[in-house]
C-alpha cells in the first residue's frame with residue numbers, strides 16, 4: 001500500500017483551512033455597536049453591520065477563550081468553545097467568582113481582548129470568531 005498523494009492534516013489545520021475557505025462577508029463581521037456590560041457583570045452584546053445582534057455571557061467568553069492554551073485544553077477534553085469544564089461530582093463545590101473582565105481592550109479593528117478576573121488575558125477574540133459563535 002502506498003501513502004503517496006495522501007496529505008495528512010491534523011484536525012486544527014483542517015478546521016483553519018475550512019474556515020479560511022468560508023470567509024464571512026465583511027458586513028457580518030463588522031460591528032456597529034459593541035456593549036460590554038462590565039460593571040453589571042453580565043456579558044457582551046454586538047450589533048453587526050448586517051443588522052444581526054449577538055450576545056455572550058462572560059462565562060461563555062471565558063470558557064470560549066480562543067488562545068492556544070485554552071483551545072488545546074478544550075480539544076483534549078472534547079469541549080466546544082464556551083462549554084464549561086465539568087466539575088468532578090466527588091469534590092465539594094468550591095466557590096469560584098463568576099468570570100468577568102477587569103480590563104477590556106480593543107485589538108486593532110478586528111478583535112477585542114479581555115483581562116479576566118482570574119488573571120488570564122491571552123485570548124484575542126476576533127469579530128470573525130465571535131460572529132461564528134454568537
Ligand SMILES: [Zn+2]
Pocket residue numbers: 065066067068069070071120122123
Ligand atoms: Zn485562553
